[in-house]
Amino acid sequence: MSSAQTKPATHAHKAEIFCRDEQRVNWHSKALWTLREKRDRAASQVPEWETLRKLGSHIKQHSLSHLADYLTEFESNCIANGIQVHWAKDAQEHNQITHNILAKHQVKKLVKSKSMLTEECHLNPYLEQRGIEVIDTDLGERIIQLAGQAPSHIVVPAIHLKKQEVGDLFHEKIGTQAGASDPTYLTRAARAHLREQFLSADAAMTGVNMAIADQGGIIVCTNEGNADMGVNLPSLQLHSMGIDKVIPNMDSAAVLLRTLARNATGQLITTYSSCYKAPKPGGEMHVIIVDNGRSEMLKDKILAKSLKCIRCGGCLNTCPVYRRSGGHSYNYTIPGPIGIAVGAQHDETHSSAWACTLCGSCSFVCPTKVPLDKIIAHQRYLKAQAQTLPYGKRHYMPLVGKLMANKTATNCAMTVARTSLNILPHRLLKPFSGAWGQHRELPQAPKASFDTWFKHNRGQK
Amino acid sequence: MTNMTSKDAILSALQNSAAKVKAMPEINIPVINEPLIPRFEQSLATVTATLIKEDGLNALNQHVAELLAQKNQVMSFVDGVQGNRENPELPHQMQDIDYSVLPGKLGVAENGAIWVELPQAHRVTAFICENLIITLSREKIVANMHQAMKQLDFSQTQFGTFISGPSKTADIEQALVVGAHGACSLRVYLID
Ligand code: SF4
Numbered sequence: 001m002s003s004a005q006t007k008p009a010t011h012a013h014k015a016e017i018f019c020r021d022e023q024r025v026n027w028h029s030k031a032l033w034t035l036r037e038k039r040d041r042a043a044s045q046v047p048e049w050e051t052l053r054k055l056g057s058h059i060k061q062h063s064l065s066h067l068a069d070y071l072t073e074f075e076s077n078c079i080a081n082g083i084q085v086h087w088a089k090d091a092q093e094h095n096q097i098t099h100n101i102l103a104k105h106q107v108k109k110l111v112k113s114k115s116m117l118t119e120e121c122h123l124n125p126y127l128e129q130r131g132i133e134v135i136d137t138d139l140g141e142r143i144i145q146l147a148g149q150a151p152s153h154i155v156v157p158a159i160h161l162k163k164q165e166v167g168d169l170f171h172e173k174i175g176t177q178a179g180a181s182d183p184t185y186l187t188r189a190a191r192a193h194l195r196e197q198f199l200s201a202d203a204a205m206t207g208v209n210m211a212i213a214d215q216g217g218i219i220v221c222t223n224e225g226n227a228d229m230g231v232n233l234p235s236l237q238l239h240s241m242g243i244d245k246v247i248p249n250m251d252s253a254a255v256l257l258r259t260l261a262r263n264a265t266g267q268l269i270t271t272y273s274s275c276y277k278a279p280k281p282g283g284e285m286h287v288i289i290v291d292n293g294r295s296e297m298l299k300d301k302i303l304a305k306s307l308k309c310i311r312c313g314g315c316l317n318t319c320p321v322y323r324r325s326g327g328h329s330y331n332y333t334i335p336g337p338i339g340i341a342v343g344a345q346h347d348e349t350h351s352s353a354w355a356c357t358l359c360g361s362c363s364f365v366c367p368t369k370v371p372l373d374k375i376i377a378h379q380r381y382l383k384a385q386a387q388t389l390p391y392g393k394r395h396y397m398p399l400v401g402k403l404m405a406n407k408t409a410t411n412c413a414m415t416v417a418r419t420s421l422n423i424l425p426h427r428l429l430k431p432f433s434g435a436w437g438q439h440r441e442l443p444q445a446p447k448a449s450f451d452t453w454f455k456h457n458r459g460q461k
Numbered sequence: 462m463t464n465m466t467s468k469d470a471i472l473s474a475l476q477n478s479a480a481k482v483k484a485m486p487e488i489n490i491p492v493i494n495e496p497l498i499p500r501f502e503q504s505l506a507t508v509t510a511t512l513i514k515e516d517g518l519n520a521l522n523q524h525v526a527e528l529l530a531q532k533n534q535v536m537s538f539v540d541g542v543q544g545n546r547e548n549p550e551l552p553h554q555m556q557d558i559d560y561s562v563l564p565g566k567l568g569v570a571e572n573g574a575i576w577v578e579l580p581q582a583h584r585v586t587a588f589i590c591e592n593l594i595i596t597l598s599r600e601k602i603v604a605n606m607h608q609a610m611k612q613l614d615f616s617q618t619q620f621g622t623f624i625s626g627p628s629k630t631a632d633i634e635q636a637l638v639v640g641a642h643g644a645c646s647l648r649v650y651l652i653d
Contacts, residue, residue: 031635046571048490058486065482068475075468081619087468139641140632156632163634183636191642198642199553215615225588225628225643232585233552243471250615251488254606257623258571268504268572269606269625272588272643278619280584295474304480 008331010351010390015325024162029323031159036317038266039365052259057369059252060308064298070213070246071289077216078287081278086288091121094290098123098205098238099130101286105236107132107202113220113227114138115207116154116311117240117290119333135197137226139190146173152327154334155264155313160326194226204230208241208287209273209310210256214249217277218287221260221270228274235283239276243294244307256310259367264312297342302378306341308368315362315372321355330355337362337372344379350388353379492604497570498651501602504573508626509639510647514599517652518542521562521596524648528560537562538582539596552583561590565597565649567612569623571605575649576613578621587624593644595624599651 019025043049063070075085088094094117102110110132112118124134124145136145140157144150147169151157158166167181174193176186206227210219218239220227231237247253261267279285297303316322316336327335330352332343337356344353353376362372383389502512513520518541525542528535535544536555539562549555563586565575575595577587587593603609615621628643639645 034635047493051490055486055488055490058483061481061483062485065478065480067478067480068472071472071475087471089467089470093467137642138632139630143632156635158632159635163636166633183633184638186633187630187638187641191640194642195556199556215618217615217618223628224630224641226641228588228622229585229642232583232588243475248485250610250613251607254610255488258606265631268507269569269574269623271508271626271628272622272624273574274620274622275615275618276620277615280620289471291471291474295471295478298475298478298480301479301481304478307480 007348010349011325011329011331011347011355012351014329014331015321015355018326018329019324025324027162028160028326032317032323035156035265036314036365039263039314039317040266042262042266042268046258046262049259052255053367053369055255056259056310056367057308059247059255060310060368061305063247063252064244064304064307067243067246067298070248071243074211074213074216074246075289077214079216081216082285083216083278084284084286086286088288088290088292090292091290094121094240094288094292095123095126097288098240099127099132101236101238102127102132102203103130105203105284107236109133109135109197109201109203111135111137111197111201111204111230112141113204113206113222113230114141114157115205115240116151116334117207117242117292118205119151120292121240121290123240135194135201137194137197137224137230138222139187139224139226142190142194143169146170150328150333152335153313153316154311154336154338155316160328198229198233201230201234203234203236203238204232205238205240206231208239208245209260210253211241211246211287212248212250212253212275213246215275215277217275219253219257219273219275221257221273223267223271225272228272231276232280235280236286237276237279237283238286238288240288240290242307243289243291244309256367260310260312263314263365263367293345300378302371302375303341306338306370306372306375308370309338309342309366310368311338312367314365314367315370318361318365319356320359320361321357325355337376338370340379341370341372341375344376344383349390350383351390353383354390488607490605490607492608495604497602497604498599500570500604501568501573504570505626505647505649508573508647509629510573510626510649513648513650515651517596517650521594521650521652524594525560525562533559535560535562536586536590538579538586539564542596548582552585552589555583555585555589558590560592560594561586561644562594562596563587565595565624566601566621567609568597568602568649569604569606569609570602572625574606574609574623574625576609576621576623578618580619584620587622588628588643590644592646592648593624593627594648594650596650596652599653 143158152160163181170176322336331347360373536546537544567576628641630641
């Protein structure tokens with residue numbers, strides 16, 4: 001991106017705007033927390049849940065640490081099955097390859113099912129500029145596509161919109177009744193509208209949940225059936241996958257399929273888990289394997305672990321910051337804890353790495369044990385090393401480091417803070433407490449520090 | 462076709478990977494000792510599908526007779542069950558199918574998923590119909606996904622899918638709506 005363009009706003013700034021409508025924030029937070037609760041119920045019904053998390057983590061780490069072997073094995077088995085395999089170093093190459101295939105077949109309309117990778121590559125505008133109509137077919141994706149927005153969540157992309165807003169949008173774009181907002185009515189209308197798209201598409205494209213090395217096939221999971229409706233009508237099908245999607249075999253897939261949907265929405269499994277291992281008779285099947293920065297992340301032992309992610313969205317649902325700042329605050333296609341872990345390096349405002357309290361709830365729910373809080377702390381460290389701390393933090397963080405490293409200095413500073421909190425008017429102090437203090441009362445300071453209290457009460461014993 | 466340069470570039474970049482090396486773990490999950498059919502039925506109920514346990518093919522044939530009498534378009538791939546539509550040349554010609562009747566290969570008790578693999582049919586058959594009916598041998602129910610993967614032989618598979626219930630979405634305000642793009646209902650008939 002050229003520096004001449006205006007910089008996006010920081011996470012804190014965007015979150016501040018999102019938080020102006022308190023009722024909406026509460027509603028958003030509650031919707032996500034409901035998903036978290038469903039996840040808890042589903043997980044607690046599987047006695048071997050923790051074993052599955054550990055297995056999932058090991059399978060993914062094993063695959064990542066033998067990636068070149070598995071990718072090569074996957075490719076040769078795909079070719080043996082009649083699948084055409086392409087490799088793309090980056091988003092640009094991915095989009096070119098896709099366009100070349102579509103152009104060769106004179107595709108005018110492409111139906112697409114949810115794929116965060118094609119979002120990451122900004123494929124839709126690329127194809128649209130070249131005269132290809134792209135229809136997102138997952139209901140949530142279609143809603144935000146019609147609204148001209150980006151997904152705000154990786155599993156429920158339109159979670160930020162209320163049903164009245166969807167109703168108004170559908171009224172304008174697909175002719176539903178004015179004022180109608182019943183989810184069943186709107187879903188049926190979308191079903192009818194998208195049926196026409198499926199039936200008239202020249203090609204279909206999906207993401208990949210798992211690529212199975214020893215089979216030379218891919219697994220695609222959806223609840224709506226949009227991937228399978230799309231892929232199985234036209235003769236041409238394309239599937240994009242990050243290099244991190246490959247796993248050894250179907251036994252590995254079994255482990256991940258048991259946790260993916262349970263952790264995402266509390267379902268036992270997605271409605272459809274489809275395995276595509278060959279083109280349909282007379283058809284063509286293409287798989288595009290994309291790097292786009294992943295091999296670079298693998299060079300860092302800690303960042304590498306973020307590639308264990310299977311995109312269940314569980315860490316977003318549990319995150320107190322995500323729930324109250326919304327998916328559009330993160331300056332990256334993927335929001336929430338995993339979005340920071342894999343995307344902080346793309347955040348020009350260098351602020352998203354701080355959109356985290358390091359509470360660790362995300363790491364606790366992750367089905368493949370991605371150590372999200374550790375990775376986010378590491379992203380901060382990398383920002384500090386690259387001298388790209390956000391404004392403010394750049395000035396005081398080095399001092400904080402020195403201060404905290406020195407026990408006497410810290411104790412003195414804390415005494416000053418306690419005294420100020422008690423004797424100065426809070427409106428004088430509030431500017432120093434940052435965004436945190438803007439809508440909060442500052443705490444009552446205790447008379448003594450914990451250190452003094454401990455020495456006095458317990459120290460002599 | 463394959464652009465060797467990008468493949469080589471990616472594979473050589475992977476040589477510098479610092480990902481901690483892990484051996485492939487042994488996947489050894491003990492099977493919970495419980496009757497399979499009740500659990501399977503419970504899972505199907507959770508995913509809003511119906512299980513018909515008794516009288517298998519007879520019950521299904523009776524149901525299909527009613528559907529035909531009501532002028533539904535029924536396409537069957539189950540031996541001994543006759544619909545009123547033949548397998549068309551183009552998959553698009555199935556857009557008005559009301560009911561697809563398909564044989565399932567294996568059922569999974571823990572999540573109600575049924576493996577459907579039908580090379581003689583268009584792949585869209587299980588998805589494009591308004592309603593789906595699947596038959597399953599009661600001997601072919603396993604406890605969990607690990608067992609399922611062990612029992613299934615994928616060596617000849619070109620396309621197959623685990624189907625657990627009718628299609629659904631909760632993309633509008635988290636309200637569950639059954640019937641998104643795939644079938645709007647699912648009935649499963651156990652046969653001997
Ligand atoms: S990091 Fe873990 S919890 Fe978050 S989306 Fe990925 S797999 Fe799910």
